[in-house]
Amino acid sequence: MSKKETTPLSLGRVILGQNVHGFFVRTKAEPGVMARILTAAAKFNVTIINIYNSTPTKRGGSASFVVFYDFSEAMASPQEVRKAMEEAVENTEVELLEPILPGVVANTKHYPLLLLGERAIIFREAVLRGWFVGIRRRFGTGGEAFLYYEGFEAGQEIFDTYTKLGISPHDLWAMFCVALIAIGGAKDMKFEIKEGGMTLRIWENMECCLGRGSDKSFSQFLRGAIAGFASKFFKANVIVVETKCIAKGDPYCEFEVTIA
Structure with missing residues (x-):
């Protein structure tokens, strides 16, 4: 891709799909932490649909991110994947984001949305x-x-x-x-x-x-x-x-x- 080419970015606040599950992860900001947590989930053959972390934090401080997985070919339940993610890194908490409607999962954990330190809102x-x-x-x-x-x-x-x-x-x-x-x-x-x-x-x-x-x-x-x-x-x-x-x-x- 050249420097002038672009690609669309899905903000991933709302995800549609019958076999999609979301995970809200609270952990610490240290090198390799996110990779270890995601590797623990990947062992169960789940596919990442969307992932993003919140505002950058200082090393050693608290951090959070949300990841949505497609479980169509998963070898474990969402609860088993959640447990494995928590056990991958000490003092990590993972909350399963349940569908708010059939086939609709949303990130309601990150609030408010911020841009340059001010509250922001997304308009479609x-x-x-x-x-x-x-x-x-x-x-x-x-x-x-x-x-x-x-x-x-x-x-x-x-x-x-x-x-x-x-x-x-x-x-x-x-x-x-x-x-x-x-x-x-x-x-x-x-x-x-x-x-x-x-x-x-x-x-x-x-x-x-x-x-x-x-x-x-x-x-x-x-x-x-x-x-x-x-x-x-x-x-x-x-x-x-x-x-x-x-x-x-x-x-x-x-x-x-x-x-x-």
Whole structure:
């Protein structure tokens, strides 16, 4: 895989499958601990469907992770696998995550979800479509204005958060790009700061993906977020225009930021 290639990431909060069982593991953060626990389970011919650990912790501290296994060809029961995982490492506790519905297992043990130290929530495409598309359908240009100013306020809050985290002024836009990609809002993003403003190019902007087939540039929320962030960065009022948009067939979304 080249550096530019990507692969989808399933967050694994909810897993579907008739023979799937989840395990919530509490243990210690030491080299090789997770490997020993997973090796103990692998001896029973179970297949990992999804696995992830919580926020990184200091070596020697407490740690937790969740793993979902397919038991279709397992040589032991979930209870036997749980016991083997616990016995693999001293002071390890393993809780079996029972299906909440037939064929549905969910991780309800890791709460709240955190991103950069703040509580976060996951929205699927169906919810975002109702947010970004439905409000336009219901309120027209008024809905578009609402989305823009929601984004504007969010952009200013994001700028303040990055400043509090100690991100240097030189790296603020790079952090904006990295965060947008990391949360799934875009596939890639590049920017160029120049006299009087800047240019941003964004590939697979989630908001505009939902508007494909439009006869005009579609972004309002992200355009507002860029404007809010840029107004703090440049310490001035700015105008943000989406000059290219994937919603109307362009290869990427392009935003021109001009200091007013």
